[in-house]
Amino acid sequence: MYMPTSLGQGQGGGDCSGWERDQESFGAAVAKHYVRTVMGKSLPVNRMTRVTPTAWRVDFPGNVAIYLTFAKIPDFVAAARWYPKPAGPSRFYTYSCTRDGRLVLSERKQP
Secondary structure, three states: OOOOOOOOOOOOOOOOHHHHHOHHHHHHHHHHHHHHHHOOOOOOOOEEEEEEOOEEEEEEOOOEEEEEEOOOOOOOEEEEEEEOOOOOOEEEEEEEEOOOOOEEEEEEOOO
């Protein structure tokens, strides 16, 4: 069950419930992190579309589309590049928040 008030308590002692309640901002941050760390680019988000209650498509310039799933919160979030084809690698991230509310993503092995 998803209970945003008690999840995402990170090692930094911060509360991630604000991120968890705002899936659009959370998703944009995760997708931008993926684009920066996996693709080596810094791109602005063009559009976000909710695909299912726990999945999002995040579109960037250059026909780049990242799919995200929040189905396993608070254990991890997952991201993968869908476009351009061929699809890119999947990445799985645990997360925590600093005391001042910044989101910290850490890559983990595929579950």
